[in-house]
Amino acid sequence: MSTLLQVKGLKTQFFTQDGVVNAVNSISFDLNEGETLGIVGESGCGKSVSVLSLMRLIPTPPGRIVGGEGWFQGRDLLSMDDEEIRSVRGNKIAMIFQDPMTSLNPVLTINQQVSEALELHLGMDKKQARKRSIELLELVRIPAAADRIDDYPHQFSGGMRQRVMIAMGLSCNPQLLIADEPTTALDVTIQAQITDLVKHLKEEIGMAVIWITHDLGVIAGLADRVNVMYAGYITESADVKDIYVDPRHPYTLGLLHSIPRLDAERKEKLTPIEGLPPDLIDMPPGCPFAPRCRYAIDRCLEENPTLESVGRGHTVACWVDVTGGKR
Amino acid sequence: MPENEILLEVKELKMWFPITQGIVFQRHIGDIKAVDGLSFFIRRGETLGLVGESGCGKSTTGRAILQLYRPTAGDVYFEGQNLCKLKGEPLRRMRRKMQMIFQDPYASLNPRMTVGDIVGEPLEVHNILKGKSLRERVMDLLEVVGLNRYFINRYPHEFSGGQRQRIGVARALAVQPDFIVCDEPISALDVSIQAQIINLLEELQAKFHLTYLFIAHDLSVVRHISDRVAVMYLGKIVELTTRKELYENPLHPYTQALLSAVPIPDPAVEAKRKRIILTGDVPSPANPPKGCHFHTRCGVKIAGTCDVTEPEFKDVGREHWVACYRVG
Numbered sequence: 001m002s003t004l005l006q007v008k009g010l011k012t013q014f015f016t017q018d019g020v021v022n023a024v025n026s027i028s029f030d031l032n033e034g035e036t037l038g039i040v041g042e043s044g045c046g047k048s049v050s051v052l053s054l055m056r057l058i059p060t061p062p063g064r065i066v067g068g069e070g071w072f073q074g075r076d077l078l079s080m081d082d083e084e085i086r087s088v089r090g091n092k093i094a095m096i097f098q099d100p101m102t103s104l105n106p107v108l109t110i111n112q113q114v115s116e117a118l119e120l121h122l123g124m125d126k127k128q129a130r131k132r133s134i135e136l137l138e139l140v141r142i143p144a145a146a147d148r149i150d151d152y153p154h155q156f157s158g159g160m161r162q163r164v165m166i167a168m169g170l171s172c173n174p175q176l177l178i179a180d181e182p183t184t185a186l187d188v189t190i191q192a193q194i195t196d197l198v199k200h201l202k203e204e205i206g207m208a209v210i211w212i213t214h215d216l217g218v219i220a221g222l223a224d225r226v227n228v229m230y231a232g233y234i235t236e237s238a239d240v241k242d243i244y245v246d247p248r249h250p251y252t253l254g255l256l257h258s259i260p261r262l263d264a265e266r267k268e269k270l271t272p273i274e275g276l277p278p279d280l281i282d283m284p285p286g287c288p289f290a291p292r293c294r295y296a297i298d299r300c301l302e303e304n305p306t307l308e309s310v311g312r313g314h315t316v317a318c319w320v321d322v323t324g325g326k327r
Numbered sequence: 328m329p330e331n332e333i334l335l336e337v338k339e340l341k342m343w344f345p346i347t348q349g350i351v352f353q354r355h356i357g358d359i360k361a362v363d364g365l366s367f368f369i370r371r372g373e374t375l376g377l378v379g380e381s382g383c384g385k386s387t388t389g390r391a392i393l394q395l396y397r398p399t400a401g402d403v404y405f406e407g408q409n410l411c412k413l414k415g416e417p418l419r420r421m422r423r424k425m426q427m428i429f430q431d432p433y434a435s436l437n438p439r440m441t442v443g444d445i446v447g448e449p450l451e452v453h454n455i456l457k458g459k460s461l462r463e464r465v466m467d468l469l470e471v472v473g474l475n476r477y478f479i480n481r482y483p484h485e486f487s488g489g490q491r492q493r494i495g496v497a498r499a500l501a502v503q504p505d506f507i508v509c510d511e512p513i514s515a516l517d518v519s520i521q522a523q524i525i526n527l528l529e530e531l532q533a534k535f536h537l538t539y540l541f542i543a544h545d546l547s548v549v550r551h552i553s554d555r556v557a558v559m560y561l562g563k564i565v566e567l568t569t570r571k572e573l574y575e576n577p578l579h580p581y582t583q584a585l586l587s588a589v590p591i592p593d594p595a596v597e598a599k600r601k602r603i604i605l606t607g608d609v610p611s612p613a614n615p616p617k618g619c620h621f622h623t624r625c626g627v628k629i630a631g632t633c634d635v636t637e638p639e640f641k642d643v644g645r646e647h648w649v650a651c652y653r654v655g
Contacts, residue, residue, distance in 0.1 A: 042517040042518055042519060043517055157608040159608060160608070187380040187381055187544065187609075188380070188544065188546070188585060188588040188589055189380060189584060189585060189588045189604075189605045190380075190608070191588065191590075192587075192588035192602055192604055192605075193604055193605070193606075195590075196602065196604055214517070214518055215518075215590065216518075216592040217547075217589070217590030217591055217592045218590045220590060220591065220592050220593055220594045220596075220597045221590060221594065221597030221598070221600075240594045241594050241595070244592060244593050244594055244595075245593075245595075254519060255518060255519060256592060258518065258519055258521065258522035259518060259521070259522070259547065259592065260525075260547045260548055260550060260551035261547055261591060261592065261593075262546055262547040262550060262574070262586065262589045262591055263591050263593075263596060269526055269529070270522040270525055270526055270551070271522065272519065272520070272521075272522030272523040272525075272526060273519040273522070274523070276487050276489070276490075276520075277517075277519075
């Protein structure tokens, strides 16, 4: 498998009245062709900002990408001019967003919205675009697609709107689909429909997927690899099996232990992660997780650890070996 | 206190919201049947989980029980008194015994009031305490929910989501209620904070002998916190049983689909699981399907039966009630 996307030292900051918000702090990761990467973290950990930076969709000002490279098919996304990035966006890299209620334009029909990318990127005329739009809606399993294509978004339910978003994302056969919490606003039975759909489409089309979520459960059945993010850093990166079976970062461990599992016997008490996430303007020196960490040693408060390999394809940013003993 | 004492009993509760047409003369053209005939009871000291998808009527049920909405029909007995028949001062006195914790800690606290005013308001409204003793009590309450007692003069915007939810819990506890409706109290919180609030609710339950109606859409959380669980679909309870029974032996096809849809954070388990993917969406409660409300999405429906008459909500033993023709 060859590398599709290589991110090196991506750093994004927001310059606000209160100070500089360190949203993404020099993160690096690779994504292979056809691979599904899960990015997990809580709100404000930089998971959305990191992919928005790659798509160059950060509002400037106040935001600015202050450093890093994002190599996609031999070209650096971060140094492209506006016209070049526009030819990639929605064409080779597509994105679907969290809230299907607000990411569709309420005054345009489904046909107008799905056709837009087809006409713009693939140069289709209206008739071709309409025909292809119907095919796309069928691909995402919208019943009676030909009859519903002239409907407006409000006539669709939440799950159906997310399907329309996916159809739009797929319209130009992207190599990479970025899904930013696509099922968070949906009910579990609809979430199961959407994750199942994406899994099938991935096999049919062979695209790579970056799936952003705060729910470790959702990506367990979806992802090949997982990056765990905290306070703008990648704290752990591993194959999906290792993250759940052999987690090495105290934060990953904390997340896994703090959620009740549907299939596990009831424990007397949950083990929460105490405290609050740090203020991204006034970051503590050392490891950002140290103030909440049960394993923290003196060194953690002074020096921020970098990602080190602890096994095949498994990297962790932590001074302590949580499996016992110091590294 | 006797074991198994029934604190709250709900009988054939209905909450319909009228749909009207016209501006001056509002003609009544239909009803949204948000809650359509619920019967269940809650024992003192237990937690009843109420689960279902958005729009199934679980929050409306909670509010109708507390008489925040006056139910269209049915009875709610709290310690033997029918709340639906009470009004004015007697109802107000009953309200002391029942409180609510809301979903959104950002919307449920008045941004212009200090924490002291927010938590102290129920004490003032019910003429329980005043002045210095009120302040003392509020400070104690803040400590009970794990906040610093000197936060009393701060405003809600100075707190994070989890801390705000703790303020909401302190407010609910202020009047020393017996019964609390927890309406999705952790859904708006971050994963690492959710466990803090769940643990707090459990500690308080043990300490003050509270009874909870715990409304949630997250089946994993409900499994953790509840003694018994009721599953709602489109205004009706389709299944109600003990936690163990529900998760080990779900009988209603909707419960089975719902449980299979919950992702489990373990790739090995996920790979082996068989998912029941429901097709379509929840129908509109303004025009629910005839017969069993679930028949339009059900994989095992019996044509000519399920789509004609509604199944009875019946006891199948082991404290297990279910409304399905396929069962029993």
